[in-house]
Amino acid sequence: MENITAVILAAGLGIRMKTDVPKVLHRIGSKTMLGRIIANLKKSGVTDIIAVVGHKADIVESFFKEAIRFVRQPELLGSGDALAHAVDYMEEDGDVLVTCGDTPLISDDTYAKLVERHIREKASCTLLTSTIADPASYGRIIRDRRGNVLRIVEEKDLSGAEKEVTEINVGTYCFRKDNLKKFVRNIKINEKKKEFYLTDMIDILVRNGKRIVSETCEAEEAVGVNSRKDLADMNRIINRKNVEKLMDSGVTVIDPDTTYIDETAEIGRDTIIFPCTVIESDIRIAEGCKVGPFARLRPGTSLSRGVEVGNYVELCRTEIGERTKVKHHAYLGDTVVGRDVNIGAGTITANYDGKNKYRTEIGDNAFIGVGAVLIAPVRIGKGAVVGAGSVITKNKDVPAGETVIGVPARPLSTGGR
Ligand code: UD1
Ligand code: CA
Secondary structure, three states, rough: OOOOOEEOOOOOOOOOOOOOOHHHHHHHHOEEHHHHHHHHHHHOOEEEEEEOOOHHHHHHHOOHHHHHHHHEEEOOOOOHHHHHHHOOOOOOEEEEEEEOOOOOOOHHHHHHHHHHHHOOOOOEEEEEEEEEEOOOOOOOEEEOOOOOEEEEOOOHHHHHHHHHHHHEEEEEEEEEEHHHHHHHOOOOEOOOOEEEOOOHHHHHHOOOOEEEEEOOOOHHHHHOOOHHHHHHHHHHHHHHHHHHHHOOOEEEEEOOOOEEEOOOOOEEOOOEEEOEEEOOOOOOOOOOEEOOEEEEEEOOOOOOOOEEEEEEEEEOEEEEEOEEEEEEEEEEOOEEEEEOEOOOOOEEEOEEEOOOOOOOEEOOOOOOOOOEEEEEEEEEEEOOOOOOOOOOOOOOOOOOOOOOEEOEEEEEHOOOO
């Protein structure tokens, strides 16, 4: 991947999204679209990455701390114009991999395959194409009888038989830098849309006798996000992949359609995830746990072996020890719970005082009765019992083995007074 510059076209408005947030900052799972693309390009081996930004450029630029270069497109005059601005920041040597900021499912393997093909074939341009059932809204690949690529025609400009073509332009291409530099400014404005179409480069290169080849990818990878509906479809595709990967590794997911699991989650064998459960990023779940139905595990949570987390339980930045049960209607935040603990229904850790967040610690074998409120910071000792409905006030630690009850909670040995 030496001499390869990747250019991500990310300046567009995303009109069809009807959004005030820059389109490429919309998230698929826990990652922004642009973040996903940058990560996959890096994984494929590309080190020099330029993102062309325009609409709300300041916000997009400040969002990414990664070492990529940003180039501004002053006026949003189309994908061809966007690429023309990036070309000024490249050497003559080598090749460029161009991709759109709204096609975040293209894998690192596909990027690598495209570049490899391009270099091997010594092509002027290598197109990434895919064949999809519903090609509406994509540019179509028009070939001659022998199968050579002639041009790309956008949806609005399709004529007669061209409408039947189901091979689409994914919007990802490799170009020789010198050819691109020479011809990119020959693109003429499209009169219908008043934009410079990058796709017109193909016709220009063909007319100048340049060699165009193509590489294909799965239809699922080719999906572009232009609307909120596309965004939802894409979330579904990614989620399905994450869930299937986990099932392949020995996790039971009762209902993949209603279970949302971030790709960063680690889940051990023989854990069962019940329906309507949401498992966000940075979560570790050991083997043999039960989670859900209707549970929400938020970032920074880990469950040790054999833990049971039941319905309407929310855990945030919380570690739970082996065999502990949190089975109904509870919220634990910034909490460390030991092993063999029972957290009764309706237990709440009050971890936030409106300004700061505080920790709760619950020792091994403790028993927290239903409806208890633990006001952090607070520690419940090993084997301690907190009576139903008790309120443990902050810093009033419960010693190991003690039973407390009441509001505010007092040791039972004093009659709860
Ligand atoms: C584009 C392709 C189409 C392809 C599809 C794949 C063109 C003309 N058409 O269509 O052939 O099938 O992607 O998803 O390229 N952009 C800028 N500056 C601009 C305009 C756009 O940076 O002035 C960026 C956008 O942010 C986007 C990309 O270029 O990431 C493509 O633009 P978009 O308007 O989404 O094009 P499509 O109609 O989806
Ligand atoms: Ca698009």
